[in-house]
Amino acid sequence: MRRLLLATVAVLALAAPAAAQDPQITAADVAPHLQALQGVASANGGNRAAGLPGANATADYIVTQLEQAGWQVRRQPVTFPYFDLRSPPRVHTLRPGRDVVAVRYSGAGDVTGRLRLVESEGCGRESFRAVRRGDVVLAPFAACTFSRLAATIKREGGAALLTIASEQSFPLTSVSFVPGLPIPVLGLSDPAARRLYASRRNRPVRVTVDATIAPRTADNVVAELPGTDGRSVFMAGGHLDSVIEGPGINDNASGVAALLEMGEKLAAAPRGRSTLRLGFWTAEEHGLFGSRHYVKTLDAAERKRTAGYLNLDMVGSPNAVPEIYSSRNKLSSALRKRIRGAGSTPFRRADSDHDAFRRAGIAVSGIYTGGLESKTREQRRRFGGRAGALRDRCYHRACDTADSASATVTARMAAAAAGAMAEVAR
The missing domain is CATH 3.40.630.10 (Zn peptidases)
Structure with missing residues (x-):
């Protein structure tokens, strides 16, 4: 008291x-x-x-x-x-809302690609040189905008971005202020990202975002x-x-x-x-x-x-x-x-x-x-x-x-x- x-x-x-x-x-x-x-x-x-x-x-x-x-x-x-998310986003077997959220203004798409971990928190092309065409990129939350990050990954051939958020901040990385990101962009909680990487490292992962912007x-x-x-x-x-x-x-x-x-x-x-x-x-x-x-x-x-x-x-x-x-x-x-x-x-x-x-x-x-x-x-x-x-x-x-x-x-x-x-x- x-x-x-x-x-x-x-x-x-x-x-x-x-x-x-x-x-x-x-x-x-x-x-x-x-x-x-x-x-x-x-x-x-x-x-x-x-x-x-x-x-x-x-x-x-x-x-x-x-x-x-x-x-x-x-x-x-x-x-x-x-940004109208018409159905919950999907990443492999992760739980929508609890493990994964779509970043607002994410690009729509249904893609399957090899899961590629990028450990750098950078935003430039040098951070994504290991990315190959069609990869689903798993990367830490970076100190730049989602629009810049997504554009860089797309230029390197990546098909989708899964960004990792700390447990206390998830799902706060789910906000982008720039409409029309060029690829599907989703936020994963840190525990979910670890589980996904342990089970699907360098293996195909399906990512689905069904959304429109009007x-x-x-x-x-x-x-x-x-x-x-x-x-x-x-x-x-x-x-x-x-x-x-x-x-x-x-x-x-x-x-x-x-x-x-x-x-x-x-x-x-x-x-x-x-x-x-x-x-x-x-x-x-x-x-x-x-x-x-x-x-x-x-x-x-x-x-x-x-x-x-x-x-x-x-x-x-x-x-x-x-x-x-x-x-x-x-x-x-x-x-x-x-x-x-x-x-x-x-x-x-x-x-x-x-x-x-x-x-x-x-x-x-x-x-x-x-x-x-x-x-x-x-x-x-x-x-x-x-x-x-x-x-x-x-x-x-x-x-x-x-x-x-x-x-x-x-x-x-x-x-x-x-x-x-x-x-x-x-």
């Missing part, structure tokens, strides 16, 4: 208002949103994935909440390539609260969709809940000089399509008018370590006043919706509380929780539910973000 109390005190100390006028947001404020979005997923096949009914219902919920709070709200349709449309939601002069805009946002594997409550109903509570509190507060805008992006899990589409629709004047963007993606991790994007600007400075001892996460990575804004020359910041990183002893001392445990073991899994995500952490991050937005808008 004492350990639990100390951990709770540490979590509550993650953030504190930097000024008396900062909005107050509690776990009791955000928990109903997390539960509502869990209900959306439960009513729609267990997920809120873009291109499926759960994402549409999520957008409906967001619109209703923001209109009730007094924001000017619009929906923005986004067409994106939807356009589908889903909606961004954009809301605005005019400032007293409106010459500049500060924006906060996060993606509204989940992966198809689960309800996505930390990733990213936590960001949605934080933004909705920010919206309610900021609408009730005195207006600042700058206009405030909230963005809820669709199809992030398919390749950042929603935020990229939004930024593309901004003309030069509107891009210049947008003074900053704050991204909220995974802000309710159960074993949280708060991190602020490593950018230097007004938003990041305002956040650091409000989140004690926060670490830094690289803001130049193209792994969330801030990237489109960064590429457009707009100042970006954001909050992230963790996924598959392990918490250190020092981080436990500062923030509570369990040292040596993953910050969110349910990342991209069916167990990313309202019971797993932390409403307390979400509320603290929401309060810090709301205070930062109010400060820069004054």
Whole structure:
């Protein structure tokens, strides 16, 4: 009990208002949103994935909440390539879902080839010189994109790629952001890869992926609260969709809940000089399509008018370590006043919706509380929780539910973000 109390005190100390006028947001404020979005997923096949009914219902919920709070709200349709896996992928006798998953945007095909192990984690042609025409390549998860890896293997004559994931990360290697990989690409758990290699080394293996890629449309939601002069805009946002594997409550109903509570509190507060805008992006899990589409629709004047963007993606991790994007600007400075001892996460990575804004020359910041990183002893001392445990073991899994995500952490991050937005808008 004492350990639990100390951990709770540490979590509550993650953030504190930097000024008396900062909005107050509690776990009791955000928990109903997390539960509502869990209900959306439960009513729609267990997920809120873009291109499926759960994402549409999520957008409906967001619109209703923001209109009730007094924001000017619009929906923005986004067409994106939807990967439709029509039947479970097959690799020899491995179990679909438990041992093997298809990488999103995998090439379709039914191929049989000699199993060829490539132990290098490189991505260039020199790593695949042993590959022969028609081989099914078994290789470790590499530090490059699936599109580059698949293209290299195809050039060397390979017919399919089986990439090996660690036990804790499987099936997280199942995401590619580039549509139309040139060969079948599948992710195998490490134990399954070992079993397959032991039984089929240099012997024929059959690989089957039955999938299509076709356009589908889903909606961004954009809301605005005019400032007293409106010459500049500060924006906060996060993606509204989940992966198809689960309800996505930390990733990213936590960001949605934080933004909705920010919206309610900021609408009730005195207006600042700058206009405030909230963005809820669709199809992030398919390749950042929603935020990229939004930024593309901004003309030069509107891009210049947008003074900053704050991204909220995974802000309710159960074993949280708060991190602020490593950018230097007004938003990041305002956040650091409000989140004690926060670490830094690289803001130049193209792994969330801030990237489109960064590429457009707009100042970006954001909050992230963790996924598959392990918490250190020092981080436990500062923030509570369990040292040596993953910050969110349910990342991209069916167990990313309202019971797993932390409403307390979400509320603290929401309060810090709301205070930062109010400060820069004054």
